[in-house]
Amino acid sequence: MIRSASLRFAALFGIVFALSAMALVGFLWYSTAGLLDRQVEAAIAADAQGLVERWSEGGIPALLLTIQERINENVDDDAIYEVIDPFGSTVGGNMGRWPPAVTQAGMFYELTVVQADTRSLAEVRRYDLPGGFHLLVGRDVKGRVELRHLLTNALLSSILVIAGLGAVGAYVIRNVFKRMVAEVSATADAISGGDLTPRVRRSGRGDEFDRMAESINTMLERIARLMDGVRQVSNAIAHDLRTPITRARARLEDAAAHAQSETELRAAVERAVSDLDGVTAVFQALMRIAEIEVGARRSAFADVDLGPLLADLAELYGAVAEDHGLRLHLSVPDTLSILGDRDMLQQAISNLLDNAIKFSPRGGTIRLEAAPSDRHARISVADEGPGIPEPDRGRATERFFRGEQARNTPGYGLGLALVQAVAALHEGTLVLADAKPGLLATITLPAMKGGALGGHMNIPSSAPHWAESGTMADVNQR
């Protein structure tokens, strides 16, 4: 009973229903049977009032006369009077003798009286008159008592009906409740069992249960999407790792079986080791992306000044660009503060620079720029390479995606996925666009709250060594 919520709800319903029904019955009883009683009492009081007035006007004779008149006029034959003198002898009235039970004035008594050989119930009240006389005024209430009994019985039996109705209602509620919950729990069971397709059925009434069903379904959609993502990634891993592993295995087996000299054997082993290093690199990149996507790194957020950070990266990559016959053009403000993860930002931008260098034709220019824009910091890397064709741009940030142009370059198709993950970690965005020609990758990150977005300097003071140097091709400000 306690362990079943539906039963508890049903019981609660039953109790509330019974209580309110009983309150209603009680009120009905009070306002019908009770009203009858009060009417009798009011009639007796009015009657007595009139008699006392008559007595004060004309004494005992007038009183007796009036009583007689009233008895005669009384059509229902339910009026009861009795007057006694100070010695207890009957002076007038239709009772015949004073009922011994009536001892106090001003109180209502219920008596059994015998009138015309029939037992009956009467409601009476005693009034004391000056001179030791006592007056008793009453009404035969047999009919009314019977009516009251009838009412009481009817109301009591209605309680039985109410109890029955309450039980039926509770049962219905329990079933409805059970059905609603059963829908959800059946869906959950099916999903636990491994089938991710079922959804909680909606009644279409738009009520709370519908809304709950909706949020559960939304949650399930999200889980299914994530599962799909995981499946895609594991397929990609299986494929992308299988290739180098297969290669390493083939090399080793081939060398073991056919190597003619130690030199040959060593060469094969070394190549296999470098294949395995490739596998490790893919693993590390995937783990890093996963780590970022989980968002655990947000605890390491600190104030990061993008100015010197980008200048340092430009210094690191400037030499490489020059080596590839490229020019790296830097344009960053002196300071540009954001809240973020220094290591991750460095790695993300280094990935973009790696790509730019990889895809640029000799003699091209790579532009690394940063600027504050409307409470955001915008970092962009533009190259003059082939770019990414429009239809591929959406997929370029997926893990293991490699465009047509990238087929013949080294890489695993994880670089942009990581940049995307880092941008998302910072609640920012990565947008790929056409640099005409080339690729323009823009990371937009929210600036630090109230953070100072510094002014634009011509030569970043943090890296004067390369800005002044003539050894690097063109790492100058615009």
Added chain:
Amino acid sequence: MRILLVEDDPTVAGFVLKGLREAGHVVEHADNGRDGLFMAASEVFDTIILDRMLPGGIDGIRLLETLRSQNNSTPVLLLSALAQVDERVAGLKAGGDDYLTKPFAFSELLARVEALTRRGKSDGPQTKLVVGDLEMDLLSRSVRRATQKIDLQPREFRLLEYLMRHAGQVVTRTMLLEGVWDYHFDPQTNVIDVHVSRLRQKIDKPFTSPLIHTIRNAGYMLRPE
């Protein structure tokens, strides 16, 4: 050098033991945390190579913390399959001096182990580094080779300083990236090679004998010929 290796995987342990002994070091081996802690606490080593995850109730971090709480400051290189940045930070916080993620190249391990022991010895402020006929004045930040003054940019200066401080040792590209640039990731392109070759242009090219040597499959070494 006397080195303690605490590693439970027999293949990895065998490979590291063989390599370190070939490099001329004396190596002791423990294959669980309890024995490792006992040996580390009761004997004197120049370096401890410590796997993070060990059987025997005491894992690498526990062992390291216990050791440090006993004021044992032997340099410790942590080995771990846990590559997350946070794990690395946790390892260094517990008192580790360096952190190497599995799988690793032996040359990387050897270079880092030798760098650790060197770091332990060169205490006290130095004002001058000398390797062969190459001299670096750390106060005036000037470099000269033979009689000739060599102009270096600040980053080149730091790169050369790092190489000179580890003269006679193999220095890997990752070590340079971490030690000179403070970057903790591997760029896809050969950024370090480019910078080293620029330094070579200034340090070695005008002279007859080279000081910066490329060590195949490992990194670089600065040494007088």
